[in-house]
Every structure is written in C-alpha cells, then in structure tokens.
Amino acid sequence: MQVLHPKHWAAAKGFSNGVAAEGRQVFVAGQVGWNAQQEFASDDFVAQVEQALRNIVEVLAEAGAGPEHLVRLTWYVTDKREYLARLREVGQAYRRVIGRHYPAMALVQVVALVEDRAKVEIEATAVVPNAPNP
Secondary structure, eight states, X not given: OEEEOOTTSOOOSSSBSEEEOXXXXXXXXXXXXOOTTSXXXXXXXXXXXXXXXXXXXXXXXXXXXXXXXXXXXXXXXXXXXXXXXXXXXXXXXXXXXXXXXXXXXXXXXXXXXXXXXXXEEEEXXXXXXXXXXX
C-alpha cells in the first residue's frame, strides 16, 4: 500500500489523503455500534464508534484481512459537533482498535441512520495484497 500525499500539502492528521493498493478488495457494509446480537450496549458516541470499528475488524477477519489492509473508511455521524468535541476520545478508541494505520477517510453528517439508537455508521474498504507467486 502506498500513501498518497503531495509534498507541498500540510500533514494530514488521523487520515491519509489518498491510498494506492493492489490485491483482493474487501467491502464492509456500514457498521453501527451494536454487538454481534444487534444490541446496543451504550448510547455513548465514543462507545458506539469503538464498537463499530470492532465490528469492521471482525468482518475483515472473515476475509483473512486486518486493520492494516484498510484503504478507505466513510463515517456517517448524526452530530458532527459531538464528533468534533470528542475527537480526542474518538482518536483513542480508533487507535485501540485499528492502531496507527490511517486510510483515506471521509466523514459526513446525516439527519438520521436506519437504526434509531445509532449515532455513527462506518463503512470500510480494504485491499488484501495478492500472495506472491512461488
């Protein structure tokens, strides 16, 4: 994977401006902050972010992939002010689950999500490198 960042641009913080990768693509549907039984353990924004990220990692594992294979995340939040106010906590939760791997990202505020208790939904794209030929 190659991070794409024009040399004359200011440093990106917590994301990459672009990523180039070759391999098998894995697309993860939008994940909300509920557990495997589709139950919300918390209405706290950061707790939901962390659970949504854990859900993404679990789906990636089904494809033999991990957080290091993520090339793009799209975040949908119902309140951008809460996201911005809690950005430090969001970053801590992100690093606990994903580590210090920063794919290309976008964040969009939406009026609502399909699940009424959901405060965040995150969809992901990963690229698993092709195995080298023997």
